[in-house]
Amino acid sequence: MNNKMNVTASHWVLIVALLFAAFACYLLVEPYINSIVMAFILSLLMFPIHEWIERKLPKHKNIVALLSCIVLTFIIVMPLMLVFSAIVQQGSVFSQNMYQWVTGGGIQEVIAHPWVVTGLDFVNEYLPFDAINPQDIAQKAAEFATSLGSNLVAMSAKILGDATNFLMNFFLMLFVLFFLLRDHDKLIAAIRHILPFSRSQEDRLLSEIEKVSKSAVMGSFLTAIAQGAAGGFGMWMAGFPGLFWGTMMGFASFIPVVGTALIWIPATAYLLITGDTGWGLFLAVWSIAVVGSIDNVLRPLLMQGSAGMNTLMIFFSLLGGIHLFGLIGLIYGPLIFAITMVLFNMYEEEFKEFLDGQDRS
Incomplete structure (x- = not known):
């Protein structure tokens, strides 16, 4: 009996030591955890391509993993570079046009529009805000237009710094991805061996992680690309730089509740106020009927079947994920x-007799 107690105590010591060591390891990799998680998810998405290359070169695992990483680089980096250069060009043209419009009296015309005058009168009379002076708005707009050049320089420097940081994280992710693809079978076998579950439970858990990882990436990023493409087309038809504003709408689609409306509502208001009523109505109808329906239909469709998660749960998982983790929270x-949900279902099956007995009592 004493021997049994000693064994149990040693087991607890081992478990506690293992937890401390695991926590220390987490602290070591915590600054790079997003790159590691993205490498894991991309390995799931890239695995069909990796398997196809592996069938062509069955005895060269290192070369196969390297080729898969090179393919991924061309799929992601090259289009991003082309889009980024086009965005910079269109953004520069837009800023110049904005400056000319404001300094040429365009803002004065907008402020003098009857709709704007009526709206400001309503705000000043009924809402508990300080009185808004139209001339103050014009002055602020002129100051913004004057400082737009220096602001663009500062923004360009920040974007360059972010791009450098992105490249560093991307190459770190590629480094991790290389080993995940090369040693995929060994890693899965090790995880299965460590998990204290039955084989069927391990299959369910690993299958769900794979399915949800894919659906989170596809649901969020494909929806953003689709909304950006559709929104950019609508903005281009209405006379705006399509690629620039389409990209902005793609980023805005990640913002819960507001989404792409952050872009198209001001653009529509601008068109209506400046007299382009037809194009303003077109942009509003297009954004609601086409761009909005993409978010309402495509995202839930791509994320269906995730451990029985309904639309409400998916919504709160995305909202809470962004709140806690930022953009990567769309996956987390x-x-x-x-x-x-999978662990809860496993718990329900494991303790089914006890739970049924509790229901009958």
């Missing part, structure tokens, strides 16, 4: 929810 949120 659904993944945490889905794993919790």
Whole structure:
């Protein structure tokens, strides 16, 4: 009996030591955790391509993993570079046109528009705000237009710094991805060996993690690309720089509740106020009927079937994920929810007799 107690105590010591060591390891990799998680998810998305290359070169695992990483680089980096250069060019043209419009009296015309005058009168009379002077708005707009050049320089420097940081994280992710693809079978076998579950439970858990990881990426990023493309087309038809504003709408689609309306509502208002009523109505109808329906239909469709998660759960997983983790939370949120649902289902099956007995009591 004493021997049994000693063994149990040693087991607890080992578990506690392992938890401390695991936490220390987490602190070491925590600054790079997003790159590691993205490498894991991209390995799932890239695995069909990796398997196809591996069938062509079955005895060269290192070369196969390297080729898969090179393919991924061309798929992601090259289009991003082309889009980024076009965005910079269109953004520069837009800033110049904006400056000319404001300094040429365009803002004065907008302020003098009857709709704007009526709206400002309503705000000043009925809403508990300080009185808004139209001339103050014109002055602020002129100051903004005057400082737009220096602001663009500062923004360009920040974008360059972010791009450098992105490249560093991307190459770190590629480094991790290389080993995940090369040693995929060994890693899965090790995870299965460590998990204290039955084989069927391990299959369910790993399958759900794979499914939700793919659906989170596809649901969020493909929706953003689709909304950006559709929104950019609508903006281009209405006379705006399509690629620049389409990209802005793609980024705005990640913002819960507001989404692409952050871009198209001011653009529509501008068109209506400046007299382009037809194009303003077109942009509003296009954005609501086409761009909005993409978010309402495509995202839930791509994220369906994740551990029985309904639309409401998916919404809160995305909202909470962004709140806690930032943009990467679009992946973390659904993944945490889905794993919790799978573990809950496993708990329900494991203690089914006890739970049924509690229901009957």
